[in-house]
Amino acid sequence: MRELFERLRVPLLLVVLATLSLVVVASDRRAMTSGAHQHGFLPGVLIEIAAPVEKLLSLPAELTRSGWGRYVALQGVRDENERLAARVAALEEENLQFREALVESGRLQRIAEMRTDFEAPMRPAQVVGQDVSPWFRSVLVDRGGSDGVRSGMPVVTETGVVGLVTASSPHAGRTMLLLDAQSAVDALVQRSRARGIVRGDGSDRLSFEFFVRGDDVQVGDVVITSGFGGVYPKGLRIGEVIDVQADGERLLQRALLRPAVDFGRLEQVFVMLWRGPTLDLLYEGEGDTPSHAEALPPGAPGS
């Protein structure tokens, strides 16, 4: 008996661990779709720990980027005038700070306008880490449940939609980007009002699938959220059409979009403390966020 157990212990443990993993996968997927993800103990703990770890992962990239920029700037100054190098460097730094402040001010102004437009409070957040798997596109932000951030809330920048919070812990939140293969957004072409679905496929581009063959979609058109999906408010910029794949045989036509947001350089984002009606319904009973009806006055976009 003992010998049999010795021989079977590896296959037995394999079955146990594989079953356990499958159960965790299934329950995590169910939690994601049922909206209970931010209440799960394990996901919460993992996200809480992952935030500083992912920050550490992105540190070399940040350091090299900033180091490279400074090196090039200083080399230019030295070539121009060695005697005034230190002075010029200081002025350049000051100038850079002013410019940064100007950009920041412009960005904040646009965010303030967005906030007024959508009547939803915005919570600024820093991106602290990116997904390590090439098959999922998500980022981790440094705001979580203690800041009012909950699953199902849209994440934006001043240029457009970033994605959706899919899980949160007290101090961090995981955001699924528009680029993720699981992402789908009901959208409109701003010019012609042609309607369709914007999908991610894991690459750096988005595809816009529209149904009516005669719909007017042209290169250069801007695509915005329609608000019909009940996930994002209406009017948020998604991207610009860069290619239309005309196929007379197919009912479903497709256009390729360049996202409005530069996902490769995401630093600061804004979480809209608002959940659309669809997700509100999905998260009903969680009691962790004001319903969209409370967050949005009647008649506001997306309501």
Next chain:
Amino acid sequence: MRAIATAWLLTAMGIWLVGAASPWVPRGVLPDPALLAAVALGLHVPGLRGLIAAWGVGWQEDFLSGGPLGLFALLQLLAWTATRLGERQLALARAVALVPFTAVLTVAQVGLVTMLASGPRFDDPRTVPVLVLHAIANALAIPFASRLLAAAVGRTDSPDASRGGLRFDAGTPLR
């Protein structure tokens, strides 16, 4: 215990390196450290220790990924099992067998990701180049990962294949 800790540490370092390099490198070009570790464990650490180490390696990847929890733990468990089976049948100690085996394993893993977690869509023509690049990256990296783990674990004499008739006699053994 030492083998498990070593494998986890090496994987953590690999994930850190890949994470640090990913902003500059096109998607798919960087290998998957967890898969490499699971295959290397399959080659060099048999039995319960290897199984647990591979499972833990998968959890490390789960920890830093947006996919469902437990997905990569399951995948690395299966990768370890496939390597154990392949090691006996195909003499994976030889690079000529190990390299294509890892490439095929990468494609199989991505297929499972798609099945279990809405991963990349195979009907999209843009998925295939990334997948091919990723399979090549993993395949090219596995001989080095295998040697590294073998050296770190200190076990360079895994059992010979039980069915010698199915061995490929091609090239110098890795270990």
